Amino acid sequence: MNPPSPTAVAEAPPETPPRRRPIRLPRDRHAIVDSFFRFQSLFGLVAVFVIAIAVSPVRNGENVFLSSGNLANIVRAVSEIGIIAVGMTFVILIGGIDLSVGAVLGLAAVGSATLMVDSGMGVLPTVLIVLFIGAAFGATQGAIVARLGIQSFIVTLAGLQAARGIARMWSGGLGIPIAYGDGPQEAPESFSVLSGSINGILPVPALLFLAIGVGALLVLRSTAFARHVYAIGGNEKAARLSGVPVRRVRVTVFAIAGLLAALAGIIHAGQLNQGSPNDGAGYELDAIAAVVIGGTSLAGGSGSMGGTIAGALLLGILNNILALNNIDANVQLVVKGLVIVAAAALQKLRPRIA
Amino acid sequence: MTERPLVRMTGIGKRFGGVHACRDIDLTVRAGEVHALLGENGAGKSTLINILSGVITEYDGAIEVEGRPVSFAGPAGAQRAGIATIHQELDLVAGLSIAENMFLGREPRTRVGTVDIRRMRRQATDHLRTLGADLDPRRLVGSLRVGEQQLVEIGRALSLNARVLIMDEPTAALADAEVERLFATIAELRRAGVGIVYISHRMAEIEVVADRVTVLRNGSVAGSVDPKAASRDDIIQLMVGRSVDALFGEGRNEPGDVLLDVRELAVTPRRPTPGRTEPAGVDLSVRAGEIVGLAGLMGAGRTELLETLFGAGGSGRRAGRVTIDGHPYRPHGPRTALARGVAFVPEDRRGAGLMLEHSVTDNVVLSALSSLTTLGLVRRQAVKRTVAGQLRALAVKAASPTVATATLSGGNQQKVVFAKQLLTRPRLLLLDEPTRGVDIGAKAEIYRLLHQLADTGMAILLASSELPELLSLCDRVVVLHRGRTVAALPRASATPQAILAAANGDDAKEAR
Ligand SMILES: Nc1ncnc2c1ncn2[C@@H]1O[C@H](COP(=O)(O)OP(=O)(O)OP(=O)(O)O)[C@@H](O)[C@H]1O
Ligand SMILES: [Mg+2]
Numbered sequence: 001m002n003p004p005s006p007t008a009v010a011e012a013p014p015e016t017p018p019r020r021r022p023i024r025l026p027r028d029r030h031a032i033v034d035s036f037f038r039f040q041s042l043f044g045l046v047a048v049f050v051i052a053i054a055v056s057p058v059r060n061g062e063n064v065f066l067s068s069g070n071l072a073n074i075v076r077a078v079s080e081i082g083i084i085a086v087g088m089t090f091v092i093l094i095g096g097i098d099l100s101v102g103a104v105l106g107l108a109a110v111g112s113a114t115l116m117v118d119s120g121m122g123v124l125p126t127v128l129i130v131l132f133i134g135a136a137f138g139a140t141q142g143a144i145v146a147r148l149g150i151q152s153f154i155v156t157l158a159g160l161q162a163a164r165g166i167a168r169m170w171s172g173g174l175g176i177p178i179a180y181g182d183g184p185q186e187a188p189e190s191f192s193v194l195s196g197s198i199n200g201i202l203p204v205p206a207l208l209f210l211a212i213g214v215g216a217l218l219v220l221r222s223t224a225f226a227r228h229v230y231a232i233g234g235n236e237k238a239a240r241l242s243g244v245p246v247r248r249v250r251v252t253v254f255a256i257a258g259l260l261a262a263l264a265g266i267i268h269a270g271q272l273n274q275g276s277p278n279d280g281a282g283y284e285l286d287a288i289a290a291v292v293i294g295g296t297s298l299a300g301g302s303g304s305m306g307g308t309i310a311g312a313l314l315l316g317i318l319n320n321i322l323a324l325n326n327i328d329a330n331v332q333l334v335v336k337g338l339v340i341v342a343a344a345a346l347q348k349l350r351p352r353i354a
Numbered sequence: 355m356t357e358r359p360l361v362r363m364t365g366i367g368k369r370f371g372g373v374h375a376c377r378d379i380d381l382t383v384r385a386g387e388v389h390a391l392l393g394e395n396g397a398g399k400s401t402l403i404n405i406l407s408g409v410i411t412e413y414d415g416a417i418e419v420e421g422r423p424v425s426f427a428g429p430a431g432a433q434r435a436g437i438a439t440i441h442q443e444l445d446l447v448a449g450l451s452i453a454e455n456m457f458l459g460r461e462p463r464t465r466v467g468t469v470d471i472r473r474m475r476r477q478a479t480d481h482l483r484t485l486g487a488d489l490d491p492r493r494l495v496g497s498l499r500v501g502e503q504q505l506v507e508i509g510r511a512l513s514l515n516a517r518v519l520i521m522d523e524p525t526a527a528l529a530d531a532e533v534e535r536l537f538a539t540i541a542e543l544r545r546a547g548v549g550i551v552y553i554s555h556r557m558a559e560i561e562v563v564a565d566r567v568t569v570l571r572n573g574s575v576a577g578s579v580d581p582k583a584a585s586r587d588d589i590i591q592l593m594v595g596r597s598v599d600a601l602f603g604e605g606r607n608e609p610g611d612v613l614l615d616v617r618e619l620a621v622t623p624r625r626p627t628p629g630r631t632e633p634a635g636v637d638l639s640v641r642a643g644e645i646v647g648l649a650g651l652m653g654a655g656r657t658e659l660l661e662t663l664f665g666a667g668g669s670g671r672r673a674g675r676v677t678i679d680g681h682p683y684r685p686h687g688p689r690t691a692l693a694r695g696v697a698f699v700p701e702d703r704r705g706a707g708l709m710l711e712h713s714v715t716d717n718v719v720l721s722a723l724s725s726l727t728t729l730g731l732v733r734r735q736a737v738k739r740t741v742a743g744q745l746r747a748l749a750v751k752a753a754s755p756t757v758a759t760a761t762l763s764g765g766n767q768q769k770v771v772f773a774k775q776l777l778t779r780p781r782l783l784l785l786d787e788p789t790r791g792v793d794i795g796a797k798a799e800i801y802r803l804l805h806q807l808a809d810t811g812m813a814i815l816l817a818s819s820e821l822p823e824l825l826s827l828c829d830r831v832v833v834l835h836r837g838r839t840v841a842a843l844p845r846a847s848a849t850p851q852a853i854l855a856a857a858n859g860d861d862a863k864e865a866r
Contacts, residue, residue: 224732
């Protein structure tokens with residue numbers, strides 16, 4: 001057996017002439033097909049964007065969808081779900097799911113409001129404490145999953161209830177409004193940057209989403225941690241036997257999801273100037289939808305962060321254009337459902353070999 | 355045997371992307387004949403029989419069954435046409451019982467239409483008995499050893515009462531005793547006029563069972579021979595295109611100091627799992643530069659011993675003393691084991707060795723990532739270079755390092771597992787059936803590699819159910835019986851008879 005160079009096999013010249021003319025299927029062709037599926041959500045995003053421009057109402061000769069105000073609205077609206085979806089991507093990649101993120105968002109929103117308004121804390125300590133709470137909450141769930149071997153669906157379903165309960169107890173069941181100023185019962189003015197924009201164009205939450213999305217993308221592309229994440233999703237037993245610290249990675253991944261959900265909660269409080277224990281209800285499902293549209297497999301082991309980001313934007317544009325055309329909110333839900341199924345169906349068609 | 359063949363395949367071709375797995379292959383199967391299919395890893399054997407068994411439905415060429423052209427829409431169609439298949443990669447449902455697996459999709463019914471569980475169990479037990487396996491049909495398949503799963507798979511194929519039986523490496527995970535019983539079964543089927551396609555990398559088996567041999571090379575038929583007339587070397591020559599020099603342990607370095615020492619190792623599991631034989635009094639030692647074999651029947655506890663030494667066994671109380679270089683060694687898990695320079699190649703490559711949907715590269719580097727990263731960032735170029743080197747060293751046949759590992763042939767998948775473990779530069783290498791499904795040329799390469807590794811001072815502990823492998827490769831053979839060491843035979847006195855006698859527990863008293 002003479003060692004074949006890896007590529008030599010692929011282009012094995014037909015020694016015995018085949019009956020039909022050999023159809024030279026260069027690997028490039030497969031690479032193209034494969035990239036289409038890899039970046040399907042990006043293509044989907046572009047397609048939806050183009051369609052949105054086409055069907056957008058026009059006011060005073062201006063395309064409403066393309067107006068900078070509207071575009072800013074879209075990215076602002078997307079940023080919370082987007083940030084949660086980034087964390088969700090890690091969880092889904094290891095073959096898990098996190099249903100608690102919406103509730104953690106609510107808990108974080110309540111926490112931000114209470115700490116600043118009732119306890120008179122500054123912005124930085126508040127943010128740090130709330131982020132810590134989110135990460136610790138996630139890590140606890142991860143530890144339960146890893147140690148006791150209970151499915152994450154169950155653990156985070158319980159976590160969802162617990163986080164909502166804690167948020168209600170903390171806030172007395174009511175929304176806590178945030179007023180700005182230096183007096184007692186007032187939050188520092190600087191917290192209101194979250195509802196502002198940079199140069200009046202780029203909303204601050206969108207900027208945070210962008211930064212976190214790009215950061216996560218890089219982490220997933222080039223760190224050993226990411227290889228471990230993919231490995232656990234691909235075959236947990238093989239990963240463990242290969243020396244991957246499965247438990248530690250699990251806990252870390254859930255901590256990331258909790259941390260990002262808490263960040264989304266802080267943003268939420270800043271945008272709405274209040275923290276309510278019911279904030280973020282159902283956000284977990286939107287985040288999962290974004291991940292799925294982005295082409296990440298719910299079975300774990302395969303998927304990309306770029307896909308998730310594109311998926312979140314796609315959902316945002318979809319909501320926006322349907323609303324701009326005054327389409328009934330219930331119809332919007334149905335359309336969203338169809339898009340999710342279509343995205344998942346497309347992934348099924350993806351060929352196995354590159 | 356001149357009547358019409360049961361199956362005639364003509365001009366079969368199949369490509370996967372750029373890989374030509376089969377081209378223009380003709381194959382006939384006659385009643386009452388064992389037709390052996392040989393070839394290197396990736397030669398196209400499994401692809402060919404996947405076409406015949408309806409797993410692959412798009413191909414070039416034609417298939418006739420008893421003179422009638424057929425084209426199966428799926429495996430069920432092939433089964434209806436009387437073609438049963440034992441696939442190379444075990445495809446049983448882990449969460450179902452043995453009986454349920456054997457009758458999956460064709461469960462016997464009672465008069466009122468419910469599943470006749472009793473009949474199912476009884477028949478499952480009968481089929482397993484003929485194969486010499488005494489397994490409770492209620493046990494979950496997920497709890498079975500690989501070899502036992504293979505027996506279930508064979509039993510399932512037998513229960514179909516097919517006229518054509520395809521066996522793709524049925525013995526890869528079986529020990530000698532089971533193989534013998536399988537051969538007896540094959541002889542019976544042959545007398546009953548069943549046509550059998552038999553794939554194996556074990557040359558000795560071919561000489562015993564085959565009536566006719568067809569050799570594939572790079573997807574084409576390299577030749578057909580009569581195994582009674584042709585010598586083993588001729589066949590190998592056809593397969594590999596050159597002769598493979600026999601392997602002997604001559605010119606080996608003297609072993610060094612004792613590296614691994616195991617004294618009275620016993621594990622009391624917290625929750626006993628049926629089918630597992632935990633170590634119950636194991637004594638052995640492996641010196642640096644030494645290759646020690648682990649022999650024993652199925653269920654003797656070889657796999658469990660290796661898992662325990664790698665920290666991957668079930669949880670439980672451990673007794674006894676294990677040292678590496680004289681220092682106590684109690685691995686809490688694979689990570690501590692790897693950190694102490696211990697690596698492990700598990701027997702169940704699909705379940706425990708590989709991430710099948712991930713690329714070859716991802717699999718190869720997984721264990722050694724820490725040596726290929728700077729500040730947690732993976733160095734891509736280094737990874738690429740390392741993987742390419744490793745694939746070349748082991749002659750892995752893959753379209754490219756980026757394809758999904760699932761697309762490699764069985765033997766090449768095994769080499770990927772091997773490549774991964776060797777990348778961790780272990781000092782002690784634990785191998786569980788390392789050449790399962792590996793072709794004869796690659797096997798010789800792996801043997802040579804193991805000798806080289808041993809010569810660099812690596813200690814190797816190797817469990818194998820292939821006696822010839824143990825005899826030709828190992829400096830010493832340790833025999834286990836029911837989780838206990840019953841013999842430690844140096845190379846000179848390690849004869850098949852001595853090993854088998856010890857493995858059967860015959861001289862358990864005089865052993866230490
Ligand atoms: N689904 C697939 N996609 C791409 N390539 C494949 C696929 N299945 C098989 N191949 C390729 O086809 C070739 C023949 O594979 P096959 O499994 O038939 O080999 P084999 O003779 O059975 O080898 P082994 O002895 O290792 O089992 C190999 O090069 C393999 O990589
Ligand atoms: Mg095969």
